[in-house]
Amino acid sequence: xxxxxxxxxxxxxxxxxxxxxxxxxxxxxxxxxxxxxxxxxxxxxxxxxxxxxxxxxxxxxxxxxxxxxxxxxxxxxxxxxxxxxxxxxxxxxxxxxxxxxxxxxxxxxxxxxxxxxxxxxxxxxxxxxxxxxxxxxxxxxxxxxxxxxxxxxx
Amino acid sequence: xxxxxxxxxxxxxxxxxxxxxxxxxxxxxxxxxxxxxxxxxxxxxxxxxxxxxxxxxxxxxx
Numbered sequence: 001x002x003x004x005x006x007x008x009x010x011x012x013x014x015x016x017x018x019x020x021x022x023x024x025x026x027x028x029x030x031x032x033x034x035x036x037x038x039x040x041x042x043x044x045x046x047x048x049x050x051x052x053x054x055x056x057x058x059x060x061x062x063x064x065x066x067x068x069x070x071x072x073x074x075x076x077x078x079x080x081x082x083x084x085x086x087x088x089x090x091x092x093x094x095x096x097x098x099x100x101x102x103x104x105x106x107x108x109x110x111x112x113x114x115x116x117x118x119x120x121x122x123x124x125x126x127x128x129x130x131x132x133x134x135x136x137x138x139x140x141x142x143x144x145x146x147x148x149x150x151x152x153x154x
Numbered sequence: 155x156x157x158x159x160x161x162x163x164x165x166x167x168x169x170x171x172x173x174x175x176x177x178x179x180x181x182x183x184x185x186x187x188x189x190x191x192x193x194x195x196x197x198x199x200x201x202x203x204x205x206x207x208x209x210x211x212x213x214x215x216x
Contacts, residue, residue, distance in 0.1 A: 007198055020188050027190040038197035043213070044186040053199055080198050087202050087213065106184045106216060144184075144216030
């Protein structure tokens, strides 16, 4: 049985790239005025939107009024089930396979493309061969540092 | 704005060298997503993420 829903989630449209500053401003204002905002969410993949968890839309409206970079409040309530999948982030290592083409998104090899040669699920490490290097250079990196570009060995 | 670090253990964000929530020093600069929890008792989001203390948290830490 699921727990009773206490807060409702409302979407707020913001200027792209300013989501975190808007979230911080709303949080500071909510703390100063002791309004009933329960939480504020910013998802990396959803540019231009901030999600506010509060008992009703009026409280959200009050907390965003006059805030710089806020464009509008989206009418309606977002179902918790719809955003839940964004909250629980499973490790990318379960989706990786040998011979997948990947891009290194963090660390000293950031921005380089590579092909997977070995996966160590226990240590969450992946050995890749950098494709941008002039010679075959196997490197072991954290699985979270990789983004899949192409599945399989084609 | 000072650089923020995310705790690899509890995902809390801090600009210091020690996590203010769990006291861990295992911090990362590679984080994404943001959750500001103001009322963990009433927040479904905090319950889903098993957050019990108010504060700023990352959604993904690498």
